[in-house]
Amino acid sequence: MKTAIITGASGNMGQAMVTKFLSAGYRVIGTALPHEAASPASDDRLYEVIPVNLEVESDAETFMKSVIEKHGTVDVLICTVGGFAMGDIAKTASADILKQYKLNFETAYHVARPAFAQMMKQEAGRIFLVGSRPGLNAKSGKGMVAYSLAKSLIFHLADLLNGEAGHSNVVTSVLVPSTIDTPQNRKSMPDADFSTWVQPGAIADTVYFYCTYEAAAIREPLIKLYNQA
Numbered sequence: 001m002k003t004a005i006i007t008g009a010s011g012n013m014g015q016a017m018v019t020k021f022l023s024a025g026y027r028v029i030g031t032a033l034p035h036e037a038a039s040p041a042s043d044d045r046l047y048e049v050i051p052v053n054l055e056v057e058s059d060a061e062t063f064m065k066s067v068i069e070k071h072g073t074v075d076v077l078i079c080t081v082g083g084f085a086m087g088d089i090a091k092t093a094s095a096d097i098l099k100q101y102k103l104n105f106e107t108a109y110h111v112a113r114p115a116f117a118q119m120m121k122q123e124a125g126r127i128f129l130v131g132s133r134p135g136l137n138a139k140s141g142k143g144m145v146a147y148s149l150a151k152s153l154i155f156h157l158a159d160l161l162n163g164e165a166g167h168s169n170v171v172t173s174v175l176v177p178s179t180i181d182t183p184q185n186r187k188s189m190p191d192a193d194f195s196t197w198v199q200p201g202a203i204a205d206t207v208y209f210y211c212t213y214e215a216a217a218i219r220e221p222l223i224k225l226y227n228q229a
Contacts, residue, residue: 001025001026001027001046002025002026002027002073002075002076003026003027003028003029003067003071003073003074003075003076004017004021004026004027004028004029004075004076004077004078004211005028005029005030005031005064005067005074005076005077005078005111005115006018006021006028006029006030006031006078006080007030007031007054007077007078007079007080007081007107007108007111008031008032008079008080008081008082009028009030009031009032009049009080010030010032010033010036010049011080011081012180012182012183012184012200013080013130013180013200013203013204014030014078014080015200016199016200016201016203016204017078017080017203017204017207018030018047019201019204020201020204020205020207020208021076021204021208022044022046022047024208025046026046026075026076027046027047027071028044028046028047028048029048029049029050029067029071030047030048030049030050031049031050031051031052031054031063031081031111032049032050032051032052033051033052033053034051034053036051050063050066054081054106054107054110054111055102055103055106055107055110056110057106057110060107060110060111060114061110061114063111064111064114064115064118065114068114068118073118073122074115074118074119074122074125075124075125075126075211076125076126076127076128076211077111077112077115077125077126077127077128078128078207079107079108079111079112079127079128079129079130080130081103081107081108082103082104082107082108082130082151083100083103083104084144084147085099085100085144085146085147086143086144086147087143087144087145087146088142088143088145089145092145092146096145096146097145097146097149097150099146100146100147100149100150101146101149101150101153103150104147104150104151104153104154105150105151105153105154105157108129108130108154108157109157112127112129112157112161112172115127116161116164116165116170116172119170120165120168120170123168123169123170124168124169124170125169125170125171126170126171126172126173126210126211127158127161127170127171127172127173128172128173128174128175128207128210129154129157129158129172129173129174129175130154130174130175130177131151131154131155131174131175131176132147132148132151132176132177133176133178134147134148134151135147135148135150135151135152135153135154135155135176136151136152136155136176136222138152154174155174155222157172158172158173158174158221159221162219162221169216171219171220171221172221173210173220173221173222173223174221174222174223175203175206175207175223175225176222176223176224176225176226177198177203177225177226178196178197178198178225178226178227178229179192179196179197179198179229180197180198180199180200180203181194181197181198181199181200182200185197195228196227196228196229197227197229198225198226198227198229199227202225202227203225206223206225210223
């Protein structure tokens with residue numbers, strides 16, 4: 001049985017990933033902050049949610065070590081933990097940048113590093129990080145300085161991981177969604193055309209496809225999920 005680790009399992013994207021991979025027969029290990037509720041799929045016998053603050057490197061390492069010792073392999077890692085903040089140059093202090101860096105980059109790096117090491121040992125694995133349009137293109141980051149800077153590092157991390165993996169069967173991809181159709185986004189943008197947004201389930205379907213045998217030959221480091229937005 002394959003094992004997928006999904007960070008931020010109680011979030012909108014995380015829940016969609018949990019549901020998709022459980023339906024595909026994976027054993028799923030999810031993470032959530034101690035005060036967060038588990039995802040609706042938490043009663044599935046193949047699902048386990050573990051409370052851990054991934055901004056704390058030692059806690060993340062302990063979590064990853066326990067999963068590897070218990071299950072032996074890590075076949076898929078999907079890092080959905082992150083957050084957003086507005087602010088132009090004039091309003092963005094270095095403390096704001098650090099906060100976004102910890103939330104969007106460190107939470108991914110702290111689990112991707114040990115997962116990558118394990119995947120290299122087992123000679124196979126897929127890592128999915130979540131980037132953003134502002135992180136990919138600085139022009140899209142106007143008014144989102146701290147967020148844009150933090151997310152830009154995700155793309156560099158993927159390049160470094162793929163460079164170190166070489167021609168092995170360990171591949172890191174970055175998901176770049178447009179506006180995701182979530183209750184929170186609908187509330188904050190009530191006049192938007194929701195039909196142009198990308199559904200969390202569509203993102204999960206895409207990630208799962210990249211983990212299938214049919215997609216085994218694909219080495220795509222950048223997966224844009226824009227729908228019509």
